[in-house]
Amino acid sequence: MTSFSLGWRVAAMAAVSLLAACGERTPDVPGQRTMATGDVQKAALATYVKPGDLDEYYLFYSGGHSGQVSVAGVPSMRHIVTIPVFAPYPGTGYGFDEDSRRMLGDFTWGDVHHPAASKTDGDYDGRWLFVNDNANNRLARIDLRDMKTRQILGPIPNTMGNHGSSMVTNNTEYLLVATRFSAPLAGNYEPLEQYAALYKGAVSGIRIDPQTGTMSVGWQIMTPPFNWDLGATGKGPSNDWAFWTSYNSERATGKLEVTASQRDRDYIAIVNWKNAERAATGNATTVSAGVRVIDPARAPGVMYLLPCGKSPHGVDVDPSGEYVVCSGKLQPTATVYSFAKIKEAIDKRDFESEMEDGIPVIKYNSAVVMEVPVGLGPLHTQFDGRGFAYTSLYVESAIAKWKLPPYAANVDPKSLVVDKIAVQFNIGHLVTSHGDTRRPRGDYMIAMNKMSKGRHLNVGPSQPESSQLITIGGARMEMIYEAYTDPEPHFAQLIHRDLIKPIEFYPRSESRDRNAIWAPDGARVTRNAARRTVEGKVYAIRSYFEPGRIQVQQGDTVILHITNAEQQRDEIHGFGVVGYNKNIVIDPGETKTLRFVADRAGVFPYYCTNFCSALHQEMQGYLEVMPAGRRLTMYDASGVMRIDGRAAARGVAAANARRTPAGSLD
Amino acid sequence: MRLLPAPPMLQRPVVQRALLLVAAGLLVAAVFLPLWGMTLVSVQYPEGLRMVVYPTYITGDITEINLLNKAIGMKPIFNDYFLELKVLPVAFAALALLCVVGAFIRRAWWSLLSLSAMVALGGFGLWSMRHRLWQFGNELSATAPMTIDPFTPPMIGSNQIAQFATYSYFSWGTTLPLIAGGLVLAVLWAQLGTGRRPNRQRARAKSVSELQPARS
Known part of the structure; x- marks a missing residue:
């Protein structure tokens, strides 16, 4: 009797468990951290800037296809002002008076992606902010003395989609930009069937007048018809160099999401801009649309290609200028290269047997240090100046904090990722304080997310972009605030307030x-x-x-x-x-x-x-x-x-x- | 009534001369120093708006103050409106000259004259300042956008005018002439104590006799 009833009990429990397992259950969202009451209080105190007090940092963030740049204060994340750049803005009369009308010309919008502050000795000097227009191939200079757009340059010739732009060299000699879409040179017509042969890409050096900041097109380098994506300038040992990622090294047309995702490797372009400057005056050039265009196949020492994980997005150079980080986008790794090894490979001509249109391809294994398994959909990397890198993970909606080299021999790559924080949602760029300079401040980081998916008061289908403030001073990243940034932030610059001294009226x-x-x-x-x-x-x-x-x-x-x-x-x-x-x-x-x-x-x-x-x-x-x-x-x-x-x-x-x-x- | 005798130090001619020359110097210096000022603070102007009156000009945030005053119909403040700014430097110079001459001739009546001139100028200055404050606060335009009760800002200390807290104060351009006046007064005191300009020979004789003990 006892054994019978025990058997029944076991059977009943098994049946209940089975029934429960059959029912729907939503798994926990991976990577979520709930904030304890104490953390909430700490975060509130860390971000509350009381009325009349000033924020510590200026956040200059791009407004994407709004064509404008916005200024917010950090840590409060309060939007302070919008600086109109590529679109009329009645609020400040921009685009109505003769000077700004002349600057805008016939264009009524732009697509601002990557603000870059002027630098002296590799750190921000608070003079100018340069921004690109991905749509109409222009660049603009904002004078930080009065926070006004003072020059719009372009459309830049031989450029279609000025995306890999704008990066400032360490002493603001050049603004380095690249075309995202390849096209026939000089704006000519060639049938799309001729894409692989007759379409060309270009990366360009925009000269900056050291006194006035006035931009002028210096030189361009003609490249194979890849899609140039993002770039970075070197620092320290890599001072004279610039780096761009590419996708579509397949040279494909059609549905690129498939046709440009066939090869396991695409390239980073490595350009010695000082050599390019010299080559621009030499014989290996043609003049196209009034610009000196360098043929890198005939100008040795100007451009090299370096294989990189499939369809990479961001390329970033660490504060020392010694390590170059390339984010895989379609592969879950951030690839770290050593600049010293790149240099050595170039010196030893350690190249692949096949060139790309006469441009040498450095052997991957000669330059790579590590593929760090940061997570899914890595896009961009920023730094804290304490030996750590922070990579945004679009697919995973997270940021990975990982250790930069040097690494111990036989180190487990997985162990290099020391922390991860979930963001809401689908992060694109991220920015840390002075995060692309030689001297990152290592206190704040902002995740600029592409989607907010209803985290805010419901404002209808046109949903805003969220940006989230994260502290990186401690061992773990802590999210402390969230704000809705004007559409659509891509990259930003987070600059300490001591460096910027604007006037309050025109004397x-x-x-x-x-x-x-x-x-x-x-x-x-x-x-x-x-x-x-x-x-x-x-x-x-x-x-x-x-x-x-x-x-x-x-x-x-x-x-x-x-x-x-x-x-x-x-x-x-x-x-x-x-x-x-x-x-x-x-x-x-x-x-x-x-x-x-x-x-x-x-x-x-x-x-x-x-x-x-x-x-x-x-x-x-x-x-x-x-x-x-x-x-x-x-x-x-x-x-x-x-x-x-x-x-x-x-x-x-x-x-x-x-x-x-x-x-x-x- | 007997005058309290001045300390012996003051009776020395060189000291009297020095004091009068210092007084002259102070008067000359005062021409280049602010006489009086007023600072206005409101919620919108936490850093304050300043008006500073020098003997020869008025400076500070005058444009802004005028723009604000326009709303209540106050006269605009500008240098050429004030005859005082032409008179004061000349008057200070004249007083300084009186002191210099006094230092040479060292006569009590001259010192008295100098002191009287200084008191007169001081009196005129205070009256004129009081008058100007009254005038600017009371002679308000009848067509002003805003009508407020006429007012006279105080010459010194705090006050409230509409949304502004004001603070008025005298400065070195006033203080130095005041000290100069004190010096002249001290010299006059010493001079009155001896009745008249000490006779140089007599003074010398006296001092010689003091040095040689009297023979009995």
Whole structure:
């Protein structure tokens, strides 16, 4: 009886277990860490920047296909300002005034991927920030003194998809860029069937003027039609060298996800940019679209290829400049090469028997140090300056922390990965503080994720990108904050605030605009009846425009030079013309020019668009566009417009205009 | 009423000369130093807006202060508006000259004249400052965007005007002439104690007689 009932009990338990096993059960998400209450409190304190306090780092992150760059503070992750670069931005009047319109040309968008801060001696110097436009093959320079886009270069010739860009050399001699898509040279047409033979890639050296930061196309190196992906500049021993990864060494067309994923190895291009600079003046060049294009097959010492894991994405150089890390993307390893070994292989001509279009291929085994099994979908690597590397894992949605060489003999590669942290979700780039310089700070890291998948308040199908702040100062990585960064961050630069010293207004003494005026008395509107133009110098200050009435004839071209005469921070004035689709914004001490054709008759108010004072609403005027046939009433015989109500402002005008030698009144 | 005798040190001619020359020097120096200042602080201007009055000009964040004052209809502050800025350097120079001359002639009446001129100028200065503060706070434009009650900022110390906390203070350009006045007063005291300019021969004779003990 006892044995019977025991048998039944066992049978019943087995049945229950079986039933349970048949039911659906969701496995735990791999790699998740839950935060203990104590960790939450620690994270809150580590990221809370109380009102009025300043963040420690500037995060300059690319805005992807928004075409802009954003600035956030770290550790608070607060978005502070957007710097418009490749797209109009009414918030700062960018793309409306003549200077920015001229810079943008006919383009209305760009695709910003990789900001690169200027460097001195391999570390950021806080002067300029360069960004690439993957879409329209351009580069832009932001001056960090006023955080304004000051130059747009391009479209760069022989470039289609300026992706492997932009990397700054250690003393900002060059910005090194590469074409992502290969295409016939000089923008010519060749049938796609001729891809492997007639399409070419190019990597380019963009010269940077050491004083002004002005960029100009220096030279280009013609390459086989691979897809150049990402790049890095060397440091220290590898100072004169640059590295780019490629995919599609198959030289395929069609559905690249298959056709370009056939070979087990693609290449890293290794370019000696100093040799390229020399070769650009030599015989191994042709001129294409006005640029010196170097044929690396005929210019020895300029370019080498190095096999790398299948379809690699990021290539990064460690702070010492001794190790080059290539992320496999389609293979779960980060491959570490020794620059010393690369150099030795080059010196000994330790090359594969077959070249690629005359470019020597270094033997993989001669240069490799280790394939570190970091995880699935490795993309980019950053550094902490303490001998560790951090590689983003797209597929795994994680970051692996691993040890850089030197390694003990017979070390277990698996043991090199010392920590891993899950991110939400599908990380692309990651950035550590000064993480691509010779002196990483090793405190913060930001994971810039491609997907947020509903971690936020539901904002509908157009979901934002999440960026997550992780501390890397301790033995383990700790996630402490998460924010939603304007679309779509790719790479970023995390720069200590001590290095960046922007001005707060444009000092009057630095004004070089010949149309600047500093007192309402200087306001003047003249009309050239023959040329049908009305040109005016307009004065803007709290809280009026001088003149407050501008009369033009329908069809006149109106050119207004507006000076914001303020010398006080944050006293920004806008100039919006109702119904004319115009708005410029002028910072204190700045003069901007607005130009448009007054093609519609009527009366159109203009007003200050950027809130300036208690009397901001009153800061307005009228643009009278007289219909054809109505005579202008405000102009004298010489075409000078009368300005009414000048006396009212004269008192303050006198005070502002007068300067005494001993001590000025401004 | 008998005057308390000045300390012997002060009675020495060289000391009186030195003091008067120092007073002249202080007056000349004062021309280049700030007389008076006012600092305004508000939530929007935590670092403060400053107005500093020198004997020859007004400096500081005047443009900004004028822009703000415009809203309440205050007159704009600018150098040429103030006759004082032309008078003061000349007056300081004149006083310095009085002191220099006094150092040479060392007459009590001259010192008294110098001191009176200094007191008069000081009085005028205070009156004019008081008047200007009243004027700028009270003669507000009738067409100003904002109407506020007329006010007179204090010459010294803290005050609140609309959203601004203000602090007014005198500076070295005022202090140095005050010290100069004190020096002249000290010299005058010593001079009055001896009645008149000490006769050089008599003084010498006296000192000689002091050196030689009287024979009995």
